Amino acid sequence: MKLHFRNTDIYYTAKGTGNPLVLLHGFLESSKIWEPFMEGLAKKRQVICIDLPGHGKTGIIEEVHSMELMAQVVKGVLDHLGIDKATFVGHSMGGYVSLAFLELDPQSTAGLVLMNSTPEEDTAEKRINRDRSVAVVERNKKAYITTAISGLVTPANNLRFKAELANLRSIANTFPTEGITAALKGMKIRTNKREVLTNFKNFKAIISGKNDPIIPYDSIEKLVKECNCQFISMPDGHLSYLENYSEIDKFVHFID
Template sequence: MKINFQGAEIHYSIAGEGEATVMLHGFLESSEIWEEFLPEFSRYGKIITVDLPGHGRSGCLDEIHSMDLMAEVVLEVMKTTGVKKANFIGHSMGGYVGLAFLEKHPGMLQDFMLLNSTPQADSEEKKEIRDRSVELVKRNKPAYVTMAINNLLSPKNTGKFSEEIEILKERALKFPTRGITAALEGMKIRTNKTEVLKSFSGNKILVAGRQDPLVNIKELKQLAEESGCGFISFSGGHLSYIENKVQFIKLCISSKK
């Protein structure tokens, strides 16, 4: 399924009926990461997945895809599908988009899971890394995609999930260079959403990998406490939906039974 948003095609999917859950993928990912979960999850409600701008089959909107802009894309998908309130599960960048959505449309969220994500803004060091990444993508997209995705797993899981990593890389290499750089620019300028998360009265949980190379688990645990969020940590890195597939499924459906 698709909609037109500001002249670009945005692709999304729907599975199941009942209470809606919006699942948002991370950077260099697409809605395809959720496909294997849909048969199980859709038994408990309606599942909406979205290819965020410049990722998957969705087109690019601008030179910068801010988290606010991506959140408006999600809003348009929800309006199109007639969903007025939903649970959100956001992996990494998808969590940033979910937080931007929460800030603008708090009454439309019911439960919120941040998966391998954080409400914090980029540090100055991280912003510099984003800038270097943009230049590398423009010079050599394959090299950047390979390096970035290879670095997502914990060291012990690198060999164990090599097939899954190759699939992620194969998909990401098809994304337009402009889509990748626009997302990097958008993540760089996002603001701290800790207070937004703190003020949200719905059920909220932060899920972290104990060996995540991108998110500091100690800081995230402290943020969870400050924000009144539940906190769960899994062994592994930044791809808990791959590295801890069974536990992730159980966690997602536990509140739906």
């Protein structure tokens, strides 16, 4: 299915009825990462998966896809479906977008799960690395994707999930260069959402991998206490939905 938003086609899937759950993918991913979870979840509730701007089949809206712009896209889809309240699970960048949605429309947020994500903004060093990444993508998108996706998991899991990671790379290579750089620029300028998360009184949880090379586990361990979030610890890297599928599947069925 698709929705026309600001002269751009936004692609999404929606299955099941009642108690909506929105699943938002991360950077260099698409809504396809949620397919293994969809059938089971849709038996008991409505599940909405969205290709965020510049990813999957969704087009490019602007040169910079801020998290706030992406949140507006998500709201557009929910409004189109007549959904006034939903629970969100966001992986990595999808978590940033979920927090931006919470800030945009707290009354429409029933619950929030950040998977391999954080409410913190980029560090100064990370912002510099975002700029470097933009330059690399513009020079050689394929090489960047190969390196970036390999760096999300441990060396052992690069071997264990060789086929799945190859599929992620294959899909990411179909994304336009401008869509990838727009997301990098948007993540670079995102603001700190710690207060937004702390003030949210409904169900909230953070899933963190002990060997996540992107979101340091120690920082999340401290943050969950300050933000009063449920903490779900996983033993692997940045792709908990893949590396720890069984545990994540059980958890998302437990939500609500």
